[in-house]
Amino acid sequence: MKRLIFIVLAIFLTCSFALSAQAEKLKRVSFSEVLELSSGSSVKKHSYGTHPSQFFEYWPAKNNAAEAANVIFIHGGCWLKDYDIRHSYPLSTALTQAGFNLWSVEYRRLGEDNAAWPASLNDVSKAIENILQQTNGKPTAVMGHSAGGHLALLATSKNYKYAEHIDAVIGLAAITDMQVYVAEDGSCNQAAKTLINTAQSDFNLAEADPKQQPLHHNTWLLQGSADNIVPMSQAEVFGVNNDNVNTLIVDDAGHFDMIHPKTDAWTVIIQQLNKELKP
Known part of the structure; x- marks a missing residue:
């Protein structure tokens, strides 16, 4: 009888700890909370051009990198020089701990100099091309957050000559409808408008609008319902009957939950990556 009571108590405590761990998952985190996270460092830095910002970093999986699937990540930051690759280091660290090789662009x-549109898109496309030539031949996903999601979607469209070597494309709070986004108020919206205004006079907005492009055949949009920077409507523009684009809404998740490894949204991201890259 005592043994039975002990077993029941042990089960109860185990469940309690598990529920407590779930309850501690964060929601609606701020950008400053992301910056406060500790992180590791990459092992290699590769240049794909002569500009100081034309590089990517390689973060190998913590265990058996030779057999690990690959994630090519495009950071966000409203396309502005003020937000560089370093704020994504906690994400990079967490992805390697989850068993992925991480290539951060x-x-x-x-x-910055020579940054008029479509410089950022050209850079991301070129970086992905370079990375695909250095991977281990294992499954590869391209994933981007916010403005980085916008670039990831465009760079991997069906028109991209290396699209067939990419297994999945994942936009995290990605800006998908530029025509609507540039017409709305908000600091990032204004940055989007500035970006478009840097283009040449013969620019066609459709070329910068994922909604108007033939996206990769396996595209996923992960979006938080409490995002006040990229509204949920940006993930819903393709509708439910689009064969190429699938949408996952994370309840009560904010914009930066997508790049914070201690949130509910992060759990969904890892689950989706495992589903797409580790069948």
Whole structure:
């Protein structure tokens, strides 16, 4: 009888700890909370051009990198030079701990030399091409957050000559409808408008609008319902009957939950990556 009581108590405590761990998951985190996270460092830095921002960093999986699937990540930051690759280091660290090789891309951004549109898109496309030539032949996903999601979606469209070598494309709070986004108020919306205004006079907005492009055949949009920077409507523009684009809404998640490894949204991201890259 005592043994039975002990077993029941042990089960109760185990469940309690598990529920407590779930309850501690964060929601609606701020950008400053992301910056406060500790992180590791990459093992290699590769240049794909002569501009100081034309490089990517390689973070190998913690265990058996030779057999690990690959994630090519494009950071966000409203296409502005003020937000560089370093704020994504906690994400990079967490992805390697989850068993993925991480390739993190830096690119030219507003406020830097020679950053007029479509410089950022050209950079991301070129970086992905370079990375695909250095991977281990294992499954590969391209994933981007916010403005980085916008670039990731465009760079991997069906028109991209290396699209067939990419297994999945994942936009995290990605900006998908530029025509609507540039017409709305908000600091990032204004940055989007500035980005478009840097283009040449013969620019066609459709070329910078994922909604108007033939996206990769396996595209996923992960969006938080409490995002006040990229509204949920940006993940819903393709509708439910689009064969190429799938949408996952994370309840009560904010914009930066997508790049904070201690949130509910992060759990969904890892689950989706495992589903797409580790069948």
